[in-house]
Amino acid sequence: MKGHLAEKDIIEYEFDLVDEKRTKQIRHHLETCGQCREMAEKLKRRFASLDLLREEFGVRDELISKTVAQVRKTGESRKFLLRKPTWLAAAAAVLLVGFMLLVADFARDKSSGRQVAKDTSSTVENELAEPSSRNAEEASSDNKTPVKALATTRAVRKPAAERLGHSAADMALQAQTREKPPFAPASAIELVTLPRRDNVQITIYNSADLTLVRERRELTLKKGWNWLQFMWANTLIDPTSLSLEPLQQADSIDVQQLVFPARLKDIGRWLIYSQIEGRVPFEVTYFTSGLGWRAFYMGTLSEDEKKMRLEGYVRVNNSSGEDYADAQTRLIVGKVHQLDRIADLAKRQYPYDRPGQIKHDKKRGLGATNARVINYSLPSDSKLFSRARPLRPKDIRKESLSEYFLYTIEGTETIPDKWGKRLMSFDVNDIEVTSLYKYDEQRWGKQTVRFISFANDKDHNLGDTPIPNGNVRIYSQADTDGQLSYVGGTGVKYIPVDEDVELNLGSARLVSVEPVLMNFETGNYVFDNKRNVAGFDEIRKWKVIVTNSRKLPVEIEITRGFGTSYWNLEYRGENVSYKKYDAAHGRFKTALAPQSKRTFTYTVTTYHGRREEQANQ
Amino acid sequence: MKKSDESLMEAHRRGNPAAFAEIVRRYGELVLGYLIHMCGNREQAEDFFQETFRRVHEKAHTFTGSGFRPWLLTIATHTALNGLRKNRRGRFVSLDQGIGCTDGNCEKSGTIQVADDSPGPSEDASLAEQKEQVRGAIDSLPTRQRATLVLAYYQQLSYPEVADVMGCSVGTVKTQIYRAVRTLADKLPDWGGELK
DSSP, X not given: OOSOOOHHHHHHHHTTOSOHHHHHHHHHHHHHOHHHHHHHHXXXXXXXXXXXXXXXXXXXXXXXXXXXXXXXXXXHHHHHHHTHHHHHHHHHHHHHHHHHHHHHHHHHHHHHHHHHHHOTTOOHHHHHHSHXXXXXXXXXXXXXXXXXXXXXXXXXXXXXHHTTTOOXXXXXXXXXXXXXXXXXXXXXXXXXXXXXXXXXXXXXXXXXXXXXXXXXXXXXXXXXXXXXXXXXXXXXXXXXXXXEXXXXXXXXXXXXXXXXXXXXXXXXXXXXXXXXXXXXXXXXXXXXXXXXXXXXXXXXXXXXXXXXXXXXXXXXXXXXXXXXXXXXXXXXXXXXXXXXXXXXXXXXXXXXXXXXXXXXXXXXXXXXXXXXXXXXXXXXXXXXXXXXXXXXXXXXXXXXXXXXEEEEESSOEXXXXXXXXXXXXXXXXXXXXXXXXXXXXXXXXXXXXEEEEEESSGGGTOOSSOBOOEEEEEEEEOSTTOOEEEEEEEEEOOBOTXXXXXXXXXXXXXXXXXXXXXXXXXXXXXXXXXXXXXXXXXEEEEEEEEEEOSSSOEEEXXXXXXXXXXXXXXXXXXXXXXXXXXXXXEEEEEEEOTTEXXXXXXXXXXXXXXXXHHHHO | OOOOHHHHHHXXXXXXXXXXXXXXXXXXXXXXXXXXXXXXXXXXXXXXHHHHHHHHHHTGGGOOSSOHHHHHHHHHHHHHHHHXXXXXXXXXXXXXXXXXXXXXXOOOOOXXXXXXXXXXXXXXXXXXXXXXXXXXXXXXXXHHHHHHHIIIIISOOOHHHHHHHHTSOHHHHHHHHHHHHHHHHHHSOOOTTOOO
8 A cells, every 4th residue: 555544545455344355454544553553542542532422321220111101001092992893893793692682582582481381480590591402402493592692691590599599588699789889078178087007018218219018907898889098188198099908707798999079188088888786807909108217227346346346237218198006017128129219199189199299288298197098086994105115126037039038027116107117137246357457559549448257157147148338337336445536447347157358447547658759760771763762661669667556466468559450560579469450460469567667669670661561471 | 230221111001110211321322422512502402302302201112122222322312403493593501510510410519529630620611712712613414414413423323323213225325324424524623643
């Protein structure tokens, strides 16, 4: 190739816009021509900035649900409009079946008329039980009646009595059931009964603002239709998650529907049909937000800082607007997938309002009115603010549950609205810990950072359960009287069983590292054809002074970066160990006696330009 | 076992709503990323996102059963090109997006901040400025050139695949790419290797 490449050639080469032959030519030219290579590098650097926009774009769950809902909506209207032929076919089929039924009825009426004349004492039950045999007889005697029509007649007529297998009394009751259900009153003024909450279980997730509440209440039902009103004003309950199940006599009780009367806010009414009369326990289930928990830990180091006592706590907070008295409390560790945020669902004006259309009622706020099944009143023996608490800390039972971990707090807890409660999760003594000081200018600047490490396993008296994420505060025993001094604090992420933990306690002032550049020179120059410098070495000699001003021996790890992957380090010391850490870093490790100082030196050579290739060979 | 795209589309055509939700979930990130590169604006991209999947639903019967990804990107491209043509007069800027919230998803997760290795505010600002310049350069491209470049560069489609999506020949794709890159070569700033 004569002359130099044009910018066009380089662009076409870089973006693979030319054929193979031309690509080879350009590649060859670039290998031999420094000027063109420089231009190519410049262009490449410029285009590299395009990668700044190469990000991961997470799609919000809300957007997905909105998109799916929109399509579902258009799908329904389209279904209605476009599937006319299907509807027509269905309508035609219904008409045909109806016509066949009429023909069959007409044929049977004639025969039953004859039978009634013979035996007028035939009961309704007989009539329901026998038509198939009669029809079969008739089918054989009257060839004009289609067999298919008879089969259809059997299928349609039998179920009422045979499939359900009910007695005449049951049938009378069913007849009553079939009566029109009472209209859901939308009046704001009601006279009601007050069923109390018998017990309640709350399951709080820490990864999302989500709590599952299961409460048991005894309701008095009358035979027939019953309306049951549930109110949740000033709470953060998601009304769409409400569910009601009878815990006994489920066969005789039918929870038909939950209606949200127009004009009345924060009220839902269940329509229940009961075949029995009396008190029945029910379970009400719903999701609420506003309850949360988080873990935190306190570690106390022994005087020699080789062992640690670790106390774990959980703090449960309630700002859900509802008091939970004597609740069995369960805490879930793990991430749950949520389509909508419960807090958003709870704040909608109407239970099935459009998602995202959140209306805040500033005047009301969260107050004392609680979610209840019709004006639930506190029992007279309420332990809401009881001071009678056992002195022994409660046990927290830990067990795995699918992909989550479940902590169940022993007994029950009373957590009134706007209250928080701290409970002890575990208290483990004599955890062996390793104290290590680290120095790495590229990560922490010119300061030494202190770490302590241990593992969540049996060897460290832990390892029964994962440790949930939370803040850790570390104290040290300052003297024999048990006085503590604060060492540092950090946050820990979720620690699975058998996993190592390293806690960063922040900068350490009493242990210092001071690298000093003692000498710098260049050499081994390499020249190209035009006598331009094409490669060289840089040789640096460093002295590192490590000082321990503490009254305890310390171990320290010093990481040095060289800014290139072409380097060589010479070190011949005894008390300091050295190993290559990665392509661009080396690492020294040493132990220092109390209140002592150590100095070591090393020489590092970095290779540049063509010397890089030679260094590799 | 993970269902194939084709079986999901078939299930959707039969009226299974869960199948469509799965499609949206599976390809949501791809489509949204593509549309954000096309519009340079998350809000508008989210509108186009919904419109794209609405069209996927409407055109489900035209899907022949081979190559769902290019088919989906064809719809997304048409949606974006039509939308951008209509909205040429004004650009939308999100008022909700806070400083440093480049992905629009700035809800507090409530998780604990551990070691803070993130860059400082000045580095953040400088990075944001660099991104803005690149964004501006891409936005200055004509829409078809932009779509071709985004498909080839950011979505990593081969030139024949891009041609398939854009409904043109591979030669046309290469011409569009060359023109786009030529324009960018002038407009992209050179930070002299100081790229964050």
